[in-house]
Structures are given as structure tokens and as C-alpha cells.
Amino acid sequence: MLPLPNLDDRLYDQMVQEARKAIPKLFPEWTDENAHDPGMTMLELMAWMTEMQQYFLNRVTARNERKFLKLLGMKTRDELPAACEVAFTGAAGPVTIPRGTPLQAYDQTFETDETLQLVPAALEKLIVRTETAVGDFTANLQSGIPFYAFGPDAGDGSRLFIGFDRELPVHTDISLSIRLSDHYPVPVGRGGTSQEELALVASSVVSWSYASSEDGDGWSRVELLRDTTAHLSQSGKLTFRLTERMKPFAMYPADDRKRYWLCGTLERGSYELSPKLTHLYINAVRAEHRQTIGECVSFEATGEAGLVCETVGYLPYFGHISVQVGSRSGGWREWTIVPALASCGPGDACCEAEREPSAHKVRLRFGDGLHGAMPAKGSQIRLVAYAPAKEGLLWVGAGNGLPEQEFDLSRTGPFRGIGMLLQAAYRDKSTGEWVWEDWERVDDFDQSRPSDRHFVYDRAEGLIRFGNNEQGRIPPKSREPNIRFVSLQTGGGARGNIKQGMIAGFAEDVPEWAGVVASNPVAATGGAETESLEEAKLRVQRELAAPTRAVTAEDYEAIARDTPGLRVARVKAIPLYKPGMRDYPREKAPAQMTVAVVPYSERDRPDAGPGFLETVSRHLDRHRLLGTEIHVISAAYIKITVHAVVVMEPAYKEEATPIVAVLRRLLRPMGHGDGEGWPFGRTVYKGDIYGAISRLKGVVYVQDLWIDAEGPAVRKDGAGDIHLPPYGLVYSGDHEMELIGVTDL
Structure with a gap:
């Protein structure tokens, strides 16, 4: 600097x-x-x-520092909303919970992210059956205590049985929300945000089926629609359909009565970390800390007669709606919603709006050119929905035609900058109707041209600012309010990080939802306040220091360690090395880079499965230099056995355990809070063993010592030292110690 x-x-x-x-x-x-x-x-x-x-x-003022951040392509982050999973129970029949349904958590509002079709079934039993044991873990599920979905070893053929009190409906999308334990010392990599980068290739294969016979012998495969858990490798959602009816039967140890069973079978168990379930529930959906005042849903006109546009949402169904159609000359014109199109003429800008109660769906129907006009092909159609009681919050005011006009929203805000859409209108001189134009929110007017419809929302001061016709246009002058929001939300911040069970139900009473109970089984996370300038500067320093292109070996290691969705415990980049080379580093392979990875695992010698290696390889491939060939391999484990004759003080000549313990701590592939473990490819010198034993209390000296090694590509030289391959790690064998008292010599 x-x-x-x-x-x-x-x-x-x-x-x-x-x-x-x-x-x-x-x-x-x-x-x-x-x-x-x-x-x-x-x-x-x-x-x-x-x-x-x-x-x-x-x-150097705060304004200067913000401009410096802008030069780096950075800015302070807006407030972030918290989110949690919400489970619904008590549905007596099929119930639709539309997208955007508000839920109450004391004085805060959460809204569902997607439409959910409630299934009138409750999860009653959870049984894990492995090759050697069977157990009922229903109590763990209710208390949130983690348990292994396929046992600690996750062997092939292990099964997870999920019992329901009634059968699941046929030909209906059914979702299971699955949450795995996240309490591990190695965090999950976050090196990307796009869906492509977050795609995880699973090493294991899990198939799902359901009981289709009353004796328990007949099982039919489900029609799997989506699996974001990557075969139970991460938390996510399982969406499937049944093609025929379920049959009940009693299963040990839940043989008190017959139940309807869903079964997950581990066809190929290659988990690096055996999946440990904390929560599993049906009828669940993600909810976000926000309150929507107004929203808009867009469609595209096909040019066909009798065009129908449909959407499912809480605010479109229960709120007030208006319809806008984009005109060829620019801007949006509002179309009139009429009870029936039969009363409209050929050129009338009108449409019908029909609400379907069973699915909480809103259906817009446009004319055919005889009864009602047809939207031009390719034009945009917008359904604007808003809460009637809060319509006043959408109106900003009237333009005065002067530069740098400001509007104070501090009494009604603060609002979320995300999803904010503002419009300003002018009168069409020929027809006298309002023509609405969209205005885009920007951080400042530095790059705004005179024709750009830009505005700045200062959340800290609660102000809306417009341009001066040199940097940003001035809104049209009007005697009536002609500036409004069509999409606006409140919420966000750290207050949304509510505790478990704080969501108590729906924010508003809906008769058809009577008896349905909503609650969050886990606490909400992710809510954060607007980032301060000091926090932004520290974040920028971290992001600038993080490698974005893999050039050096250190870059490869840092990027591989941050592979999205994986817990990479150790990684070693070996430049100019290709798997199979025997005389490295004297023999080198140009433009080759081999990366050895060790996944985090509860086993002593974790092996990376094929899916793990493929995920790391795909992530590195996005960052490598053109012309570099990457090979991602699992670490090789070399078994090291030490044989030693040690001269001891008389009082210690019967205690070989401390010597074996220090050798096991030295010769290990993974650390346990006190170091990483043995370095990749480092030669095991006899001097290392001499030093480790000689430092122990009671040891006089090491009289004799030799080392045996077993593993791929290992070599022992004439001095007795063990040379490992560059991707090799060591682990301890059964060390043999012969202790001799110093007085016995």
C-alpha cells in the first residue's frame, strides 16, 4: 500500500x-x-x-473512501434478511400456501419464498437399519439431536425408513426438507455463489422407494423430481411423486400399528462424512424476514387472441391488483379490469381478473380484438399487487420539475433496497391518460447521463433523490402525485435472526387455513445490518487477498480448500507432476498440476470419493490458466511401523505406552486441534523418530531403531529413511518397543 x-x-x-x-x-x-x-x-x-x-x-473523508471502494468495484452491502425453514402441521386436507404468505414472529413478519401444497400426513416414525443394527430415532428427530441416517459407517444397503400416519397422495409433488448437522471443525467451502458453482457431485447413491404391498415385500420407486441434498451429502430438499397408492404395514421396532413407509436405500456408500440428520420434516418451506407492501409479476404477450396469464401469490390473491401493459412508444399504460370482456369494444384496453380459491391463483384474461384489445406480440404485461391498508406507503409525491428534488421517506421507512421499483408518470397529450415509466435505483449519479431515469435511495437518511438533467433525469412536473413504488418491501437486519419456535402462525386469519399451525423448527440465520464503511474496507482487503486465478501452487491450494459445498481438510498442489511419474522432481511434466485433497471425515484415514474429486476438479477448472492440465487425486496413506530398542531409567523401563503414544501423535495424517498432521510427501527420517523418543521423560537414549513402510510408491533408502510420494501421508502401524533399563546394561 x-x-x-x-x-x-x-x-x-x-x-x-x-x-x-x-x-x-x-x-x-x-x-x-x-x-x-x-x-x-x-x-x-x-x-x-x-x-x-x-x-x-x-x-480522507468517508465520501472519498466510498469512491475509492467504487473504483475497486465494491460498495457497502445493504442489510441482509434472515431466513429459516418453516414447517406446517395440522392440515386436514390438501391446502395451498401461496408464495409470499406472511407469518408472524412477535412483532416481525416472515414471508414464504415459494408456493407449498400441504399434504395431510404427519411424520411419525424414523428407523435406521444397517447390516448389523436397527434403531428407532424418532425421539432424536423431535428433540433435534443428530443421528446417522445410514449408521456411522454408512455401508452399502443401509436404509432409512420414514413412517407416516396416513398415505401420501398420488401424482402430487411432495417435498421432504432435510437438514444435516453442521457442527464440524472444518467449514463448508463458499467459493462461489452461482447455482452452477454450488452444484455438488455426490460420491454416494441413494434411491427412494415406498411400500406398495401390505406385507412389506413390495417396494416401488418414487418419481424423483429434484434432489438438492445431492444424495444426502448436504442439507436441502427432496421433491418426488408417487405413481401408485401406498400400502400400510407394521415394521419392527415400530410394530405397534401399521404405517405408510418411505425408504431411502444407500445403493453405494462412498460418503467422506456419514450424513448426520438433525431435522427431517414434510410440509416445509423457506421463509424470509420481510414484509411486502407492493409487488409486480411480469408476463410476455404472445399476440394470440384471448391471452391468459396466471400467477400464484398471497398478495396478488388477497390484495388489490392493477394491470399495466408496455406500449411501443415506451412507458406503461394501465388497463382497466372489468367483470366481463363481453362489454368491451375492439379497441378498449381492458381485461378480466379471476381468482381461483383452491390454488390461490390469479388469472388474467385479455380480449380477442372484438371484445377487448389484444396486447401486441412481445410486449410486456405487468400485474401490480399491493396491500390495501398500506397503499399510502407506495406513493412518494409529485414532481416539481426542479433539479435534485428530494422526498423524505424516513417516517414510513426504512425500506429494503433489494427489489425496489419506482415509477414516475406524465400525461399523454393526445389521450390525457397517465403513462408510467420505470426509474432505476443507483448508488450515485456519477455515471448517470441526462436521459437516464435514475434515483438514489439513502436508507440511512430515508431520502429519495433525483438527478439534475445533467446527471440523471428530472421527474415530470405534475400537480398531482405522479411518483410511486410498484414494488416495495420492508424487513431485513439482525433482528430477523429469531430463535427456534418463534414463528407462531399466520400474520392474517384465512378461514380455509383454520387448524394449520406454522412454526420454525430451527433458528433463523443470515440477518445482518447495513455494512459499515469500516467493515466494507476489511471485507475488501480479504477479497482482494483471496486468489481468483490459479497461478501458483498456493493459489491452487487456497481455491481447492474453498470448493463450494465440500469440507476440504487438507490439500497439496504439486506443480509439474502427473500421476504415475516415478522420478519426480527430477522428471517434470510441463503444464501439469496435480492437486491431492483430503476430505474432512470422522475416520482416521479419509479417502476422497469420485464425486468429491470431480467437484474439486470442476471448481479448479474455472480458475486455472489456459493450457494447464489439472489432476485431482486423493492422498495416499503410507503405514509406518517403528521398531526400537530404548534404554530407560529404571523407574520407567516398563512403560512403553508413552513412547507409542508420541509416535502415533507424530505419524498421523490428520491433526486434532494441535496441528495439521504429517506434511505431504515429507520423508520420514530416522532422526525424527530419535528426536521424538529422546525428548520423553525417563528415556536415556535410543540404542537401535529401524522403520518399516507399506504403501504405494514408497521407497526406503540405504540409511533406513522412508521416502514418500509427493501426495503421500503417513499413519502409524503397530509400533514395537523393546525397553532396557540403564542398570541392566
Whole structure:
């Protein structure tokens, strides 16, 4: 970082004294230097002005720092909304919970992210059956205590049985929300945000089926629609359909009565970390901390007669709606919603709006050119929905035609900057109707042109600011309010991180939802306040330091360690090496990079499965240099067995356990909070063993020592040292210690 010069390096008194000393040389006729002299007054005034200028020139203000962040392509982050999973129970029949349904958590509102079709069934039993054991883990599920979905070893053929109190409906989308334990010392990598980057290739294969016979012998495969859990490798949702009816039967140890069973079978168990369930529930959906005041849903006109547009949502169904159609000349014109199109003429801009109660669906129907006009092909159609009681919050005010107009929203806000859409209108001179134009929110007007419809929303001050016709257009002048929001939300911030069970139900009473109970089984997370300037500067430093292109070996290791969705415990990049080479590093392979990875696991010697290696390889491939070939392999484990004759103090000659313990701690592939473990490819020198044993209490000296090794590509030299391949790690065998008392020699 460049050093900042200190421009404010002179004080006021110093500048006055320097000026007075220069008077005899510059103006010898000036002899009166007392305070009453006007010249001294001017001199002090100029010294004061100079000192103030230097002070301001030396300052780097918050505004300057924000501009510097903008030059780096960064800015302070807006507030972030919290989110949690919400489970619904108590449905007596099929019930539709539309997208955007508000849920109440004391004085805060959460809204569902997608439409959910409730299934009138409850999860009653959860049984895990492995090759050697069977157990009922229903109590764990109710208390949130983690348990292994396929046992600690996750062997092939292990099964997870999910019992329901009634059969699941046929030909209906059914979702199971699955949450795995996240309490591990190695975090999940976050090196990407796009769906493509977050795609996880599973090493294991899980198939799902359901009981289709009453004796428990007949099982039919489900029609799997979506599996975001990657075969139970991560938390997510399982969406499927049944093609025929379920049959009940009793199963040990839940043989008190017959139930309807869904079964997950581990066809191929290659988990790096055996899945450990904390929550599994049906009828669940993600909810976000927000409250929608207005929203818009867009469609595209096909040019066909009798065009029908449908949407499912809470606000479109229960709120007030209006319809806008984009015109060829630009802007949006509102179309009238009429009870029946039969009353409309060929050129009337009108449409019908029909609400379907069973699915909470809103259906717009447009004319055919005889009864009602047809939207032009390719034009945009917008359904604007808003809460009637809060319509006043959508209106901003009237444009005065002056530059840099401001509107104070502090009494009604603050609002979320995300999803904010504002419109300003002008009167069409030929028809006299309002024409609405969309205005885009920007951080500042630095890059705004005179024709750009931009505005700035200052959340801290609660102000809406417009341009001056040089940087950003001025809204049209109007005597009536002509500036409004069509999409607006409140919410976000750390207050949304509510505890488990704080969501108590629906925010508004809907008769058809009577008896349905909503609750969050886990706490909401992710809510954060608007990022401060200091926090943004620290984040920028971290992001600039993080590698985005794999050039050096360190870059490859850092990027591989942050592979999205994986827990990478250790990684070693080996440049100019290709798997199979025997004389490395004397023999080198140009443009080759081999990356050895070790996944986090509860086993002593974790092996990376094929899906794990493929996921790391895909992630590295996005960051490699053109022409570099990447090979991602699992670490090789070399078994090291030490044989030693150790001379001990008489009091310690029967205690070989401490020596074996220190060797096991030294010769291990993974650390346990006190180091990473043995370095990749490092030779095991006899001197390492001599030193580790000699430092123990009671050891006089090591009389003799030799080392045996077993593993791929391992080599023992004439001195007895063990040379590992560059991707090799060591683990301890059964060390043999012969102890001799010093007095016995």
C-alpha cells in the first residue's frame, strides 16, 4: 500500500512566525509588527486560511473512501434478511400456501419464498437399519439431536425408513426438507455463489422407494423430481411423486400399528462424512424476514387472441391488483379490469381478473380484438399487487420539475433496497391518460447521463433523490402525485435472526387455513445490518487477498480448500507432476498440476470419493490458466511401523505406552486441534523418530531403531529413511518397543 503523505504538517502559530520573520527581507519598510497593524491582521488571516486548506486537503473523508471502494468495484452491502425453514402441521386436507404468505414472529413478519401444497400426513416414525443394527430415532428427530441416517459407517444397503400416519397422495409433488448437522471443525467451502458453482457431485447413491404391498415385500420407486441434498451429502430438499397408492404395514421396532413407509436405500456408500440428520420434516418451506407492501409479476404477450396469464401469490390473491401493459412508444399504460370482456369494444384496453380459491391463483384474461384489445406480440404485461391498508406507503409525491428534488421517506421507512421499483408518470397529450415509466435505483449519479431515469435511495437518511438533467433525469412536473413504488418491501437486519419456535402462525386469519399451525423448527440465520464503511474496507482487503486465478501452487491450494459445498481438510498442489511419474522432481511434466485433497471425515484415514474429486476438479477448472492440465487425486496413506530398542531409567523401563503414544501423535495424517498432521510427501527420517523418543521423560537414549513402510510408491533408502510420494501421508502401524533399563546394561 502506498504511504499517505502528511499535508497538514504546519500549525497556525508556526506559519505566522515564519511570515513575520520574512517581513524584514521582503518589505524592509514595514517596521510596525504589532497586533493593531492591518497588515498583521491580513497576515494572520492568510495563515488561518492556509491552515484550514491544509487540514481539509489532508483528510480522507468517508465520501472519498466510498469512491475509492467504487473504483475497486465494491460498495457497502445493504442489510441482509434472515431466513429459516418453516414447517406446517395440522392440515386436514390438501391446502395451498401461496408464495409470499406472511407469518408472524412477535412483532416481525416472515414471508414464504415459494408456493407449498400441504399434504395431510404427519411424520411419525424414523428407523435406521444397517447390516448389523436397527434403531428407532424418532425421539432424536423431535428433540433435534443428530443421528446417522445410514449408521456411522454408512455401508452399502443401509436404509432409512420414514413412517407416516396416513398415505401420501398420488401424482402430487411432495417435498421432504432435510437438514444435516453442521457442527464440524472444518467449514463448508463458499467459493462461489452461482447455482452452477454450488452444484455438488455426490460420491454416494441413494434411491427412494415406498411400500406398495401390505406385507412389506413390495417396494416401488418414487418419481424423483429434484434432489438438492445431492444424495444426502448436504442439507436441502427432496421433491418426488408417487405413481401408485401406498400400502400400510407394521415394521419392527415400530410394530405397534401399521404405517405408510418411505425408504431411502444407500445403493453405494462412498460418503467422506456419514450424513448426520438433525431435522427431517414434510410440509416445509423457506421463509424470509420481510414484509411486502407492493409487488409486480411480469408476463410476455404472445399476440394470440384471448391471452391468459396466471400467477400464484398471497398478495396478488388477497390484495388489490392493477394491470399495466408496455406500449411501443415506451412507458406503461394501465388497463382497466372489468367483470366481463363481453362489454368491451375492439379497441378498449381492458381485461378480466379471476381468482381461483383452491390454488390461490390469479388469472388474467385479455380480449380477442372484438371484445377487448389484444396486447401486441412481445410486449410486456405487468400485474401490480399491493396491500390495501398500506397503499399510502407506495406513493412518494409529485414532481416539481426542479433539479435534485428530494422526498423524505424516513417516517414510513426504512425500506429494503433489494427489489425496489419506482415509477414516475406524465400525461399523454393526445389521450390525457397517465403513462408510467420505470426509474432505476443507483448508488450515485456519477455515471448517470441526462436521459437516464435514475434515483438514489439513502436508507440511512430515508431520502429519495433525483438527478439534475445533467446527471440523471428530472421527474415530470405534475400537480398531482405522479411518483410511486410498484414494488416495495420492508424487513431485513439482525433482528430477523429469531430463535427456534418463534414463528407462531399466520400474520392474517384465512378461514380455509383454520387448524394449520406454522412454526420454525430451527433458528433463523443470515440477518445482518447495513455494512459499515469500516467493515466494507476489511471485507475488501480479504477479497482482494483471496486468489481468483490459479497461478501458483498456493493459489491452487487456497481455491481447492474453498470448493463450494465440500469440507476440504487438507490439500497439496504439486506443480509439474502427473500421476504415475516415478522420478519426480527430477522428471517434470510441463503444464501439469496435480492437486491431492483430503476430505474432512470422522475416520482416521479419509479417502476422497469420485464425486468429491470431480467437484474439486470442476471448481479448479474455472480458475486455472489456459493450457494447464489439472489432476485431482486423493492422498495416499503410507503405514509406518517403528521398531526400537530404548534404554530407560529404571523407574520407567516398563512403560512403553508413552513412547507409542508420541509416535502415533507424530505419524498421523490428520491433526486434532494441535496441528495439521504429517506434511505431504515429507520423508520420514530416522532422526525424527530419535528426536521424538529422546525428548520423553525417563528415556536415556535410543540404542537401535529401524522403520518399516507399506504403501504405494514408497521407497526406503540405504540409511533406513522412508521416502514418500509427493501426495503421500503417513499413519502409524503397530509400533514395537523393546525397553532396557540403564542398570541392566
